[in-house]
Every structure is written in C-alpha cells, then in structure tokens.
Amino acid sequence: MSITLELPPKIEALLRQRAESNGQDISQMALFVLALGLSLDDNDFFEALKGIQRGLDDFEQGQFSSLDDFIAEQNQKYGLSLEA
Numbered sequence: 059m060s061i062t063l064e065l066p067p068k069i070e071a072l073l074r075q076r077a078e079s080n081g082q083d084i085s086q087m088a089l090f091v092l093a094l095g096l097s098l099d100d101n102d103f104f105e106a107l108k109g110i111q112r113g114l115d116d117f118e119q120g121q122f123s124s125l126d127d128f129i130a131e132q133n134q135k136y137g138l139s140l141e142a
Contacts, residue, residue, distance in 0.1 A: 068114075 065073065077087035095103055116122060123131075129140050 073087055073091070074084055077084040080087065082090075095106075098106060132138055133140055
C-alpha cells in the first residue's frame with residue numbers, strides 16, 4: 059500500500075535528521091515512528107504528542123540543557139553512574 063503525506067518542513071527536517079543519525083532510510087524511519095505512535099493507546103499517544111510539542115517549543119525558546127547536564131541530573135536523581 060502506498061500513501062503520500064505532506065509533512066510540515068519542521069517535521070520533515072526532524073524525520074530526516076533522525077533517519078540520518080541512525081543510518082536509516084527516511085521511509086523506514088517514518089514507518090517506525092508511525093508504528094510506534096499507533097501502538098500506544100489514545101491517552102498515551104496524545105500525552106506523548108503534547109510532551110514532544112512542549113520539548114520543541116522549549117528548544118525553540120532556547121530552554122534546554124546539555125546531554126552532560128541531563129546525565130548528571132539522572133545519575134543524582136536515580137543513583138546511577140551513566141556516562142555520556
């Protein structure tokens with residue numbers, strides 16, 4: 059089955075970036091994202107979308123922390139010893 063979707067430029071850029079960073083074809087990444095989203099129940103799906111949108115909004119406003127800061131926070135919070 060073939061479906062053609064028009065993605066907003068921001069979403070397409072994110073999808074391309076994710077596919078490239080994982081060494082995957084953009085079509086395969088799109089299938090993975092759709093399968094993941096469709097596997098969630100309705101409440102989880104819409105909560106995940108809200109969380110993603112909040113994260114994108116925060117990023118656009120410059121409100122984000124480095125990976126090192128995040129790892130340090132998780133290590134302290136959960137008694138872990140993760141490294142970047």
